[in-house]
Amino acid sequence: MQEVEILIISNKFDFGTDYICVELEKRNANYLRINRDEFSRYEVVLDVNRIELIVIIDGKRYRVSEGQLKSVYYRAPIYLRDIYKPNITMQEQLFRTQWTAFIRNLTIFEKPKWVNHPAATFTSENKLLQLKYAKELGFLLPDTYVVNTNKLPLDGSEMYIAKSLDTAVLRVNDREAFIYSNVVSVDEINNASLALAPVVIQNYIGKDYEKVDVRITVIEDELYAVRILKDGKGIDGDWRREKDHIEYREFKLPSNIQSKCRDLLKRLGLKFGAIDLIESNGELYFLEINPTGEWAWLVEGANLPIYERICDSLEG
Incomplete structure (x- = not known):
């Protein structure tokens, strides 16, 4: 039976987790990866009295115990965002709800380091709380309103950003539709x-000066920052629309911004976070932090060894 020192909770299609596992293999680490979408092919016994988890995969037995487990890499959001899917069978509903509860209850392992702990992820996914903490730490913020009315004190000569309060994935004519951030006028x-659902309205940073999106990946005290460009310039609107045509250039953050990023993670109880900033007219403005943000595209796109730093954190 293999004793597990690093437990990874992910899904079978997550490329970032693939990077992590390949690196852990190189280090001869005793790890176990369990995928949320493959639980039905595992045999699982969690002994609550002993705080011990036995997992059998393809006949191989793994033991996860409080005394041996050093860390957990929890690669999953907390909120379920697939409620739009139609005609989910009773069996599928049962699979999703009960295994989701099982994963939450793995927090029974309290001694190991979690990257990130589900409770911290849950708290950190609240965008308004992020903005509150970021302001308290000294970040510059765009003016932000959450509304379901257009009766707002807005300047008719300015442009604004309209975006969803939470990640919005909808079903439209049997296809998935993702709601991007959009630049809009007061008219x-x-x-x-707007009455149906709350929407976030922010003043548009970059109307009078070029704006550049900055992505910062933070693993404990280590930071990797890139400027996101197209044809050497910043991108108007949501850069994710242009993801196949952009480049990522490493960016040296001012030391005071580096300190604020580290302090924000500590304030939110996170070991990992992906922070989005806007650079305009020599200033950096905080937009949001994602506790389960994607980073695999930066390994190839910017040659950043993010997976190595995550493995360093997991190995302690």
């Missing part, structure tokens, strides 16, 4: 029907 806001 568009005034003519919009």
